[in-house]
Amino acid sequence: MKVLLIVTAAAETATGLALAGVPLLVISLLLGGSLDSPAALVLARMTGAALVSLGVACWLARNDTQSRAARGLVAALLFYNAAIDALLVYASMGLSLSGVGLWPGVVLHAAMAVWCIACLRTGRVNP
Numbered sequence: 001m002k003v004l005l006i007v008t009a010a011a012e013t014a015t016g017l018a019l020a021g022v023p024l025l026v027i028s029l030l031l032g033g034s035l036d037s038p039a040a041l042v043l044a045r046m047t048g049a050a051l052v053s054l055g056v057a058c059w060l061a062r063n064d065t066q067s068r069a070a071r072g073l074v075a076a077l078l079f080y081n082a083a084i085d086a087l088l089v090y091a092s093m094g095l096s097l098s099g100v101g102l103w104p105g106v107v108l109h110a111a112m113a114v115w116c117i118a119c120l121r122t123g124r125v126n127p
Helices: 002-023 024-032 039-061 069-092 100-120
Strands: none
Touching: 002 024, 002 039, 002 069, 002 100, 024 039, 024 100, 039 069, 069 100
16 A cells, blocks of 8 residues: 555656646647636646645555555545546547547556555555
C-alpha cells in the first residue's frame, strides 16, 4: 500500500500541476480537444488543484498504511480510478474524442484500480 500511495502521489500531483498550469496542452494530449470557454478553463484548473490535493493526501498517508484512514483513502482511489476509466472510455467511444494520451490513460487508471483492489484485499503494506 505504501508504494501505491507514493506512485499515486507523484502521478496525480504531476498531472494536477500540469492541468493547473497548462490546461490547454493537457486537454489536447488527453482528449485531442480544446477548452472553448473561460468557464472550461477555470474548471480544468480547479480539477488540477483537486488532483494536487489528492496527491498531497496520498503522500501524507504513505507512512501510515495500517490505519483505517489509509484504507479509506485507497478505497476512494479505487472509485476515482474506476470513474476516470469510465469517463475516458466514454470520451473515446461516446464522444469520439481522441488524444495521444487517452488510451494510455485508460490502461494506467485500470492498472491503478487493480492495484487498489489488491491492496484492499491483502491488507499488506507492500503487495
